[in-house]
Amino acid sequence: MTMINNDLCTGCKICQKYCTVDAILYSSEEKKCYIDQERCTECYVCLRQKVCSQGAIEPIELDNFYKQFQHVISDPVENHGVTGVTGRGTEEVKTNDVSGRIKKGEVGIAIDMGRPGMGVYLRDAEKVAMAVAGAGAELAPAEHTPLATLMTDLKVGKLVDECLNYHLLSVIVEAKCQENQLKQVLEALQKVEKEIDTVFSLGLILRVDENGENQTLECLNDIGIARPHRGKVNVGLGKPLSLA
Numbered sequence: 525m526t527m528i529n530n531d532l533c534t535g536c537k538i539c540q541k542y543c544t545v546d547a548i549l550y551s552s553e554e555k556k557c558y559i560d561q562e563r564c565t566e567c568y569v570c571l572r573q574k575v576c577s578q579g580a581i582e583p584i585e586l587d588n589f590y591k592q593f594q595h596v597i598s599d600p601v602e603n604h605g606v607t608g609v610t611g612r613g614t615e616e617v618k619t620n621d622v623s624g625r626i627k628k629g630e631v632g633i634a635i636d637m638g639r640p641g642m643g644v645y646l647r648d649a650e651k652v653a654m655a656v657a658g659a660g661a662e663l664a665p666a667e668h669t670p671l672a673t674l675m676t677d678l679k680v681g682k683l684v685d686e687c688l689n690y691h692l693l694s695v696i697v698e699a700k701c702q703e704n705q706l707k708q709v710l711e712a713l714q715k716v717e718k719e720i721d722t723v724f725s726l727g728l729i730l731r732v733d734e735n736g737e738n739q740t741l742e743c744l745n746d747i748g749i750a751r752p753h754r755g756k757v758n759v760g761l762g763k764p765l766s767l768a
């Protein structure tokens with residue numbers, strides 16, 4: 525937990541502009557700043573950057589599993605213990621030529637929720653996970669993605685109730701589906717985006733055939749989603765362990 529020591533704070537407000545999610549508030553009564561603990565993501569930017577010349581911003585021991593989860597996902601230099609990956613604890617599908625998590629005929633889905641300035645409550649991540657699972661997508665397991673460690677049932681995407689009000693800087697909901705299911709998964713996302721209090725970007729991984737073709741994105745026209753403007757191409761030159 526990150527706290528402001530009331531005895532050291534001079535109320536200069538300098539720290540406020542550095543907080544990634546506007547969690548540092550000013551009390552005009554006390555003429556000091558304090559941290560809104562519901563909103564703080566434990567990203568530790570204020571601590572790492574030593575933004576307070578008085579040393580008034582202090583780390584307090586993260587006293588439960590969900591607090592620790594919140595910190596390791598929100599702080600980009602932390603390593604997530606289960607997956608061993610820094611930066612939200614997942615490689616997503618960027619290493620698919622080696623991992624082979626997404627097979628031919630499947631679509632990989634990475635829903636990147638929250639942003640600096642906005643963040644994401646886990647209750648909203650749950651809504652999105654349940655929406656895509658309900659549309660037939662298969663959520664990624666805990667050995668690949670941290671969010672799954674909080675799920676009570678990977679098939680439905682429900683998270684443990686105790687975590688729902690924790691605020692993270694960003695978290696990724698990962699899944700995959702068959703190519704012919706993509707349209708219904710995207711329709712589920714269009715529906716759930718109106719029910720959440722944050723933003724997300726959507727990454728898809730598609731595997732092309734021997735002619736370099738894949739028609740799966742044709743369904744975007746039917747549901748009013750613009751064609752993506754950018755993409756990354758993995759040509760498998762690294763170590764193509766997975767040809768499946």
Ligand code: SF4
Nearest residue numbers: 533534536537539576
């Ligand atoms: S920078 Fe330090 S002294 Fe100034 S308001 Fe923030 S915590 Fe208080």
Ligand code: SF4
Nearest residue numbers: 543564565567568570
């Ligand atoms: S740890 Fe992050 S979210 Fe919390 S007060 Fe510091 S900068 Fe803001």
